[in-house]
Amino acid sequence: MGLDIKIVDGTLADEAQVFRADIGISGGKIAIVAREIHERADRIISAAGSYVLPGGIDPHVHLSLPFCGTVSADDFSSGTRAAACGGVTTVIDFAIQGPGTVLEAVRARRAQADPEVCTDYSLHAGITRWDAQTQHELPAVMECGITSFKLFMVYRKEGWMADDFALYEVLRESARRGGLVGVHAENVDLMEGLTARLLREGKTEPRYFPESRPAFIEGEAIGRAVRWARASGGNLYIFHLSSAEGVEAVAAGKCAGVRVCAETAATYLGLTDERFGEPDGHLYATCPPVRTAADNARLWEGLMKGEIEVLATDHCAFSRAQKEPGRHDFTRIPYGMPSVEVNLPLVFSAGVSAGRMSLPQFVRLSSTNAAKLFGLYPTKGSLQVGADADLTIWDPRQERTLRAGDLHMRVDWSPFEGRVVTGYPRMTLLRGEVICDGGRFLGTPGSGRFLARGPTQYPDR
Numbered sequence: 001m002g003l004d005i006k007i008v009d010g011t012l013a014d015e016a017q018v019f020r021a022d023i024g025i026s027g028g029k030i031a032i033v034a035r036e037i038h039e040r041a042d043r044i045i046s047a048a049g050s051y052v053l054p055g056g057i058d059p060h061v062h063l064s065l066p067f068c069g070t071v072s073a074d075d076f077s078s079g080t081r082a083a084a085c086g087g088v089t090t091v092i093d094f095a096i097q098g099p100g101t102v103l104e105a106v107r108a109r110r111a112q113a114d115p116e117v118c119t120d121y122s123l124h125a126g127i128t129r130w131d132a133q134t135q136h137e138l139p140a141v142m143e144c145g146i147t148s149f150k151l152f153m154v155y156r157k158e159g160w161m162a163d164d165f166a167l168y169e170v171l172r173e174s175a176r177r178g179g180l181v182g183v184h185a186e187n188v189d190l191m192e193g194l195t196a197r198l199l200r201e202g203k204t205e206p207r208y209f210p211e212s213r214p215a216f217i218e219g220e221a222i223g224r225a226v227r228w229a230r231a232s233g234g235n236l237y238i239f240h241l242s243s244a245e246g247v248e249a250v251a252a253g254k255c256a257g258v259r260v261c262a263e264t265a266a267t268y269l270g271l272t273d274e275r276f277g278e279p280d281g282h283l284y285a286t287c288p289p290v291r292t293a294a295d296n297a298r299l300w301e302g303l304m305k306g307e308i309e310v311l312a313t314d315h316c317a318f319s320r321a322q323k324e325p326g327r328h329d330f331t332r333i334p335y336g337m338p339s340v341e342v343n344l345p346l347v348f349s350a351g352v353s354a355g356r357m358s359l360p361q362f363v364r365l366s367s368t369n370a371a372k373l374f375g376l377y378p379t380k381g382s383l384q385v386g387a388d389a390d391l392t393i394w395d396p397r398q399e400r401t402l403r404a405g406d407l408h409m410r411v412d413w414s415p416f417e418g419r420v421v422t423g424y425p426r427m428t429l430l431r432g433e434v435i436c437d438g439g440r441f442l443g444t445p446g447s448g449r450f451l452a453r454g455p456t457q458y459p460d461r
């Protein structure tokens with residue numbers, strides 16, 4: 001039997017162990033994993049001195065998202081190209097229910113994404129209305145492979161918000177079929193009230209932005225969602241966990257036996273709200289906001305203790321020009337930061353290279369846990385024979401200074417400009433195709449596939 005590709009002399013790591021082995025790829029799948037592979041291959045890739053890991057899964061990106069009077073700058077092509085260069089082989093975006101049905105939103109989003117994506121992808125269904133039709137449609141949505149939902153506890157004006165009853169009901173209905181319900185957890189009444197008061201007092205500068213969304217409104221909303229998960233028997237997932245209070249609320253839910261999992265991002269782990277006082281402070285506004293150094297530390301601890309299962313980004317890129325209307329008025333900032341390309345290198349550097357995170361831990365956080373939660377395991381997120389050959393070859397010694405001009409995201413700034421990282425993806429393979437090599441993107445828009453997903457699996461802790 002001939003192989004398409006053989007990756008030799010690398011150090012492999014999966015969710016459980018680190019080991020020396022070669023990988024043989026055939027037909028886009030992992031065909032052999034062995035200490036030494038003698039079969040011939042059309043191409044031999046040396047991974048000497050490097051780690052070979054399952055490709056990253058970023059289950060929280062917003063590509064071509066219409067928001068705040070503009071559209072997020074990375075489309076499905078540029079966003080997935082950047083993801084690939086940052087070691088990510090699968091992204092999950094959103095199909096948010098508009099005036100029509102959820103399935104209509106899914107179809108429209110797929111029509112947009114399918115011809116453009118350079119990595120594999122899927123969609124969460126954003127439910128904005130819990131009416132008889134939506135309820136009736138839910139099984140069909142899950143049957144077409146969309147097994148996770150997003151409910152916004154905020155964004156009332158934008159028409160995205162779902163109330164507590166909707167959240168309770170979607171948790172209850174989806175759990176029966178192995179669905180997972182993700183929430184954007186902030187208390188909307190306090191957020192709106194605090195914002196209105198700041199505006200009345202003329203406090204519109206970006207430095208006041210964090211006061212409009214303090215950590216306790218996240219902690220409260222997570223606690224409430226956990227309560228609905230417990231009462232309904234649902235599977236809950238907290239998007240973009242930002243604060244120590246949020247981690248405590250998740251941890252308390254876990255202790256009480258509730259199936260609640262959470263994600264955080266390099267932005268919340270490595271940036272603080274001091275940025276809002278800088279001259280370009282408006283650039284860093286995202287919801288929830290980045291917090292204090294103590295919050296950063298508690299999030300790191302949560303990652304290490306397994307209280308937080310997933311590294312995602314909430315990648316939502318806006319250029320300086322798009323952000324400009326909010327320079328002196330935080331209510332006019334299109335919220336979001338570009339990070340899909342640098343998320344994993346930043347955490348690899350601060351975690352693995354710094355010696356505080358093991359490689360299997362990094363693999364669980366960057367890939368395996370998301371694969372399990374979002375119904376993709378073991379086709380994704382593993383190095384098992386038969387899995388998709390989605391692989392990232394990491395050079396643990398490569399030092400890079402992050403600069404917006406060198407990155408592939410379609411924006412003219414980076415929240416991590418000038419940050420030095422140790423360890424960087426050297427090569428990314430998607431189903432056995434080399435789509436990024438030494439920082440050069442080699443993939444093709446449209447070659448990524450839509451992933452119909454299965455039921456959620458609760459990751460081991």
Ligand SMILES: [Zn+2]
Pocket residue numbers: 060062239314
């Ligand atoms: Zn988001």
